[in-house]
Amino acid sequence: MSAGVIRPAASEDVPTLADMIARHVTSGDVLPRSAESIRATLGDWAVGQDDDGRVVACGSLWSYSPLLAEVRSLVVEPGLRSAGWGGRVLQALVVEAQRRGIATLFTLTRAVTFFERQGFTITDKSVFPEKIFKDCQACPLIDDCDEIALWMDITGGGLAEELKRQRLATALALRRAQRRAADAVNPLNAKEIER
Ligand SMILES: CC(C)(COP(=O)(O)OP(=O)(O)OC[C@H]1O[C@@H](n2cnc3c(N)ncnc32)[C@H](O)[C@@H]1OP(=O)(O)O)[C@@H](O)C(=O)NCCC(=O)NCCS
Numbered sequence: 001m002s003a004g005v006i007r008p009a010a011s012e013d014v015p016t017l018a019d020m021i022a023r024h025v026t027s028g029d030v031l032p033r034s035a036e037s038i039r040a041t042l043g044d045w046a047v048g049q050d051d052d053g054r055v056v057a058c059g060s061l062w063s064y065s066p067l068l069a070e071v072r073s074l075v076v077e078p079g080l081r082s083a084g085w086g087g088r089v090l091q092a093l094v095v096e097a098q099r100r101g102i103a104t105l106f107t108l109t110r111a112v113t114f115f116e117r118q119g120f121t122i123t124d125k126s127v128f129p130e131k132i133f134k135d136c137q138a139c140p141l142i143d144d145c146d147e148i149a150l151w152m153d154i155t156g157g158g159l160a161e162e163l164k165r166q167r168l169a170t171a172l173a174l175r176r177a178q179r180r181a182a183d184a185v186n187p188l189n190a191k192e193i194e195r
Contacts, residue, residue: 050080
């Protein structure tokens with residue numbers, strides 16, 4: 001079981017955080033974050049520090065709007081996993097997001113069971129066009145992405161439900177419009193699908 005503490009990140013953590021993230025970029029579990037980017041967003045980070053004072057876990061929030069933020073850069077040192085560090089860092093981020101009045105948190109991840117156990121539910125990636133625009137367009141795996149989108153209502157109020165309803169409706173409308181545009185370019189597509 002993890003003891004230690006979960007605390008906000010401090011400027012002296014930046015090199016450690018940059019190193020932890022860099023070691024997990026090659027496996028594709030997290031996106032690159034430069035030391036400058038970490039320093040510039042330090043207030044959005046939480047870290048797990050063990051009883052010996054070592055930073056062994058981290059995670060951050062990335063706000064897209066006053067209502068929507070992403071959980072990203074969530075990493076626990078490999079030898080210390082399954083001891084609760086990841087869940088505790090995520091909980092600290094949830095509490096911080098609640099404090100900021102954010103209604104919905106989301107993530108794109110392969111660690112689906114972990115997020116489900118923390119109360120997130122699976123949704124469609126297309127619900128987050130701003131994420132796709134900002135990060136996915138530049139990703140070499142965009143056409144072969146194995147990450148799953150999950151989200152969680154953290155306010156418990158109707159705001160997140162309304163946000164979710166609107167986003168699902170917009171994503172559906174966008175997909176229909178894209179299909180109509182494709183059919184207009186090649187009407188045979190539509191006929192093939194109808195058959
Ligand atoms: C995902 C991660 C942060 C979880 O940290 P952790 O400290 O092991 O999490 P906890 O101890 O709080 O919870 C462990 C439980 O979460 C689930 N879990 C943990 N890692 C998982 C993964 N990669 N895939 C699916 N479920 C996972 C399991 O149910 C696990 O329970 P178990 O140990 O009984 O099997 C950690 O595995 C990690 O750093 N992974 C690499 C980076 C990554 O994928 N980050 C998520 C991207 S945002």
